[in-house]
Amino acid sequence: MRTAYRVETVRTAERALMARLPEGTLMARAAAGLAAACADLLRGGRSRRVVLLVGSGDNGGDALYAGARLARRGAGVTAVLLSPDRAHPGGLAALRAAGGRVAAPDEAAAALARADLVVDGITGIGGRGGLRPEAAELARLVHAAGTPVVAVDLPSGVDPDTGEVRGEAVRAALTVTFGTHKPGLLVDPAAEHAGEVRLVDIGLGPELPATPDLTALEPADVAALLPRPTGESDKYRRGVIGIAAGSPRYPGAAVLAVGGALHGGAGAVRYAGPADAAVIARYPETLVSTGLPHQAGRVQAWVVGPGIGDDPQARERVADVLDADVPVLVDADGLRGLDPDRIRARTAPTVLTPHAGEAAALLGTARDRVEAARLTAVRELAERFGAVALLKGSTTLVADPAGGPVRVNPTGTPWLATAGSGDVLSGLIGALLATGLTPLDAASTGAYLHGLAGSHAPTPPSASTVTEALPAVWRALLDHRTP
Template sequence: MRTAYSVETVRAAERELMARLPEGALMARAAAGLAAVCAELLARRRGRVYGSRVVLLAGPGDNGGDALYAGARLARRGAAVTAVPMDPARIHPGGLAALRAAGGRVAESVPARADLVLDGLTGIGGRGGLRPAAAALVERIPAGALVVAVDLPSGVDADTGEVAGPAVSADVTVTFGAYKPGLLIDPGASRTGAVRLVPIGLELPDRAELEALQHTDVARLLPLPGSSSDKYRRGVVGVVAGSEQYPGAAVLAVAGALRGGAGAVRYVGPAADAVLARYPEVLVGRGRVQAWVVGPGLGSGRAAEVERALADRDVPVLVDADGLRGLDPEVVRARRAATLLTPHAGEAAALLGVAREEVEAGRLAAVRGLAGRYGAAVLLKGATTLVASGGVVRVNPTGTPWLATAGSGDVLSGLAGALLAGGLSGGDAGAVAAYLHGLAGRFAAGAPAAGGIAAGGAPVVAQEVAAALPEAWRSVRG
């Protein structure tokens, strides 16, 4: 499992380590790792470090020092290194001395040409956007230069991923000791590029502020049939979805549930003919279920069906889309079984009573706020999907922009409902469903199974995502 830690936690671990090390040793470790990554990138781009043009944007803090010391290492390997301080009077003295001793130079303005630019303007303690002096340097980064951020892109909040104004868009971010939440959560995550972690010996607590599942974690959580399993033991999902206007939502939610491992699916709603035409194995009408999925394509005027599902306090319920309208926090909090809410940013904003822009700018705060208000697990859909439950927040590392297509969320709801019926908690069902759904989206789009969120591929439709879910299961189990 990949874990991310808050600035406060990282700072405390750094202080404990520095107390045991000679002065400057921790910064030397960070600079060595940073320089090694930069050398590797330059070798890929130009075939060698020697003769490369490197520009250091140096802030007054430790990030500026890391950049200067790393620049000194690159200068000793023959790179032409130029440091541009944000505030010349406050540039890191030790790093500056090391750079000059290695043959580097200092300039007042950013050179017009560079092979690589190191962003060391602000550190993980930066808040509230870039100062004008830093923003001016960022605007002058030469076109075509490879941009490497030190610890995180300047202008991104390390704890939340929020971006208040101008910020660096990096091709690569080299972070030290631990991932920070802002590297994994949008809008900050969209500015990090590829993230490289450099270990520096920090001792961190077991409980992290943010988690990201990986294949082994998902494989451990997947409910698998045994030799004595039957369709009822595997879990029956009740799907209350679709309407005359949106019959496809019912079909897609059922598809997600069937492909998500449910032993059987019961459908309740006006789109039974469309569902049976596509999936004749579906049971129609109410009956005993191990989880309910309510809301996709439900339309207006059917709030009673949502209330009926929530009133069965001992059966897990997933509420999505139209089912979220006017949702009563007290009704949800009174339930004994798991409740999983799956809003997108607009629906989350309505539940919180804030503007959509506020949710999109502060996704971590929004998902935590919803989980706290409703006492439920919450899956906040988006470019980076977040799942909050019981004080733990998980960020989904899989996916592709091609998943931003009509009906994709209906498939996700059915899939998560099947996992609830299979015995997973609300938080685990949401996180595993998001992971498999993102992976299936990549397979359906023909994108690489690993890599950045924007890795390759071609357009897909929601039915293709559902059809690719078995391949996602096999990939995880394999």
């Protein structure tokens, strides 16, 4: 499982490790990894001109020492110093000794115009609140030049703990981060600025606490969570998922949610609602009924909301499902006007799966605020409703009301922003709930599978083709292959 830690935790771990090592050891390790990554990008090019953008912190020191290594390998290295009197003295001396040159900020444009690679060492993990004017101007110049950028630890201008971006920020092709991932490298909008992320081991692992701030499932983690039938399994022992979705106006939502549920590992799917004809026509294995959900028969979990509309009958269906003493996933129309006290009063777990607009309505804030501060929003949703919250979007996040690490989904593609995709995800997660996975595991495993299916479906995918891609994704994971 990939893990990420907040700056305060990283700083504490660094201090503990540095106390046992010769002075400068950690910076030397970081610079070596950074230089190797830069050399990989320069390999094969006819020219090897590197510009270092150097701030006053340790990130600037890492960049200077890495630049010295590159200069000794024959690269032409120029360091643009934002604060010459505060540049790391050891790193600056090493660069000059290796033949590198130093430039002032007003020479940056000319240097960048000739560069083959830019190393962003303006700010480090201590950067907060956006870039100062001079640094922001450098970020604009870098963007205008179009030269590939390698960010040191994380791109300057992004918040390392929250993933927020306030104002100008460097956009990197590659970010070389040290010791551990930082939350901002995994969460948009900051993650969008990071490009590819390469982790350099500097020996920090033993100093980090067992509980990280953010986690991301990897293939082996998901494979271990996937439900597997045994020789004694029958359709009921494998779990039965109930779907309360769709309406006369939106029958397709019911079909898509049922499709996701049928590919979620449960033994049977019950559908309750007015789209029974459409569901049975597409999926004849579904057990259908037209009454209220509680009349459909016994289930181990319910999904309610996709395409149900907002009329009194829809509200009655939501209330009926929330009265059930089984795990419930609420999505789409089911989220409208949802009462936090009603959810907190439930005796069984609840999962909420809003997109940013729905989350904004639930939190009483603006959509752009949710999208700018995803980690804050998903944690607030989980705490306010006492439910597992899955916030959909460019970065899908899952938070547990009990606290603990937020899970970030590492799979997916922008092509999944298509009508009905969320309905498939709801059914898929609901089925995993019915098989007995915890709400946190069901939500994060469902998001992982859904993201992989979106990447493997024919391009451009539709919600239906995403559903059809799920079996191949399951099979690859169960066979311990990378999908």
